Amino acid sequence: MAILGIPQNTINILKKYDFHFQKKYGQNFLIDTHVLEKIIAAASITKEDFVLEIGPGIGTMTQYLCENAGEVMAVEIDAKLIPVLEETLADYDNVTVVNEDILRMDIAEIAQEHNAGRPIKVVANLPYYITTPIIMELFESHVPLESVTVMVQKEVADRMQAGPGSKDYGALSLAVQYYSKAEVVANVPPNCFMPRPNVGSAVIRLACHESCPVEVQDEKLLFRIIRASFNQRRKTLQNGLGNDASLPVSKEMAARAIEMAGFPPAVRGEALTLEQFALLANVLGEIMKG
Ligand code: SAM
DSSP states (O other), X not given: OOOTTSHHHHHHHHHXXXXXOOGGGTOOEEOOHHHHHHHHHXXXXXXXXXXXXXXXXXXXXXXXXXXXXXXXXXXXXXXXXXXXXXXXXXXXXXXXXXXXXXXXXXXXXXXXXXXXXXXXXXXXEOOGGGHHHHHHHHHXXXXXXXEEEEEEEHHHHHHHHOOXXXXXXXXXXXXXXXXXXXXXXXXXXXXXXXXXXSSOXXXXXXXXXXXXXXXXXXXXXXXXXXXXXXXXXTSOHHHHHHTOTTSOOOHHHHHHHHHHTTOOTTXXXXXXXXXXXXXXXXHHHHXXXX
């Protein structure tokens, strides 16, 4: 089978199947072998690995994954791509293609069934319209993960790596820090894709922590606090927490927790580090118990 990362081969297969790109599925296929090699190298795929690929498209990166991994599962939402994948992946017996929406799949169960519950690697050129839900789902549903190496919009990569005080800092930055160590592996210009996206892209590798970097009694409460703080970014933390419908916390309780944690009364969520949010969650958790 011809290597798809070469533009002419991609054009040929798209023509053969009379394939039309679907904007609603975020279809921008990679056509640059250097970028593909970089992604595979950054994910350090070996024959020991079970790899989940989200959105294989016509199978361009899947071919590289099959060459390097022990087992690959590729989940593609677009039924029109399934016959294409049958052809482009015909040479490999270590791949399963599933026609499904990744957000409707139980990935922890897949890891259990296919990798005996051991940590899996996720590799993808993600559909940009659902990058954050996919990353949050992987983390929050406690899928056993070794690493997540993904192509994302450059701006999302910036948000993932941002710290307090930056305009990019938010709930995604804190979730990424809580669960992993992030490193941008490559910046990728629009001409590496077909069709070209309107934005710059970056490959980011999230190396997942074996144990969380902060001690927190109630992880769900931590993330509810974080979301509430950034939902109302302009407000002080006290008002943000006291006014959020998802948190059964009065303004007085929020004020008491902020004082007990040792933060100034008018502090804003965007100024707090992950460690400080964890401290606040532990203090507020105690106050909520009454
Ligand atoms: N991996 C291919 C490549 O690099 O050339 C395609 C990447 S393209 C940016 C994103 C792919 O994800 C498309 O094939 C699209 O159809 C698929 N996709 C979009 N939404 C999806 C979803 N909810 N679940 C699974 N796949 C999805």
